[in-house]
Amino acid sequence: MYYQQCNEEIVLKVTQDQRQELANFYTQVEQRAYRMAMIETRNSGDALDLVQDAMESLMKRYAHNPSEEWRPLFYKILQNRIKDWHRWSGLRSKLHLSKSVEEDAIEEQYQLASNELTPIEQTAQDLTMEKLQTVLKQLSFRQRQTVLLRVWEGFNVRETAHIMKCSQGSVKTHLSRALNALKILLEEDS
Amino acid sequence: MNNGQQEDTKRQIKSVLDRSVDELSVETRYQLQIRRAQVLNNQSKSKWWSKWSVFGGITVFASISALAAFLLFSQPQFQPQETNMMSELDAVFFEADTNIELYEQYDFYVWLSQQESNG
Structure with a gap:
């Protein structure tokens, strides 16, 4: 009951304008965030949950911050959620509480294959993404984070360091090593 | 590169x-x-269960800890050794009492011998 009351108070403080702004912001980032979460989890349900949790956390805690700050904050929250997810899934697989990540990934691939009938071109492109996902999986979590944030999302070194809670030097090192590894792995695959 | x-x-x-x-x-x-x-x-909808899982986790942890503590401290080796301690004390007091009696007897014999020697 207390938790619900708290929620109502927080939501009441978020004005209608802010909510509209947040809605626009979420529309811009949600698909990319989902893809980012999918690369880590390889499970659609988990990826959706992670994105939703990040959205909710941003609205509760940082809705009053200037809207320019939302993007790095959102990705910071998302990265933390993904990290938590990795910890939890590691524990889950140790305790054999549910299916392992690999089993989920296989199931997901079957679902995709059965649900979507794609033209040949699209199949070729999916394979490219699949290949990239496989290659990215061979990097460490920090290296993957750096690649996605720096290369894809276009955050600068300072912002990436803030999101990843590490030094700017570490970001540069992670990125350089990741790109070297990616180049080699992509060449090997092709 | x-x-x-x-x-x-x-x-x-x-x-x-x-x-x-x-x-x-x-x-x-x-x-x-x-x-x-x-x-x-x-x-x-994703929050209620996480809250309850935290409360549930704390409750289960507290229950298991309490049960473990109860079982551990109910073992004989963790019981206070009252019986043995009491018997040791009894022995000490008994010895003391005996000594006092001996001293009293000794004093009596000394007094008696003095009386006899005095005549």
């Missing part, structure tokens, strides 16, 4: 990822819209 090669790799990765977002299925986009609406209207 030189800068040109790095830029090529970056471009390649970026284009694949961008394309993968464009290719998200209608179902996924719809799901994302639903999740967004739930957040904005404060109807997220």
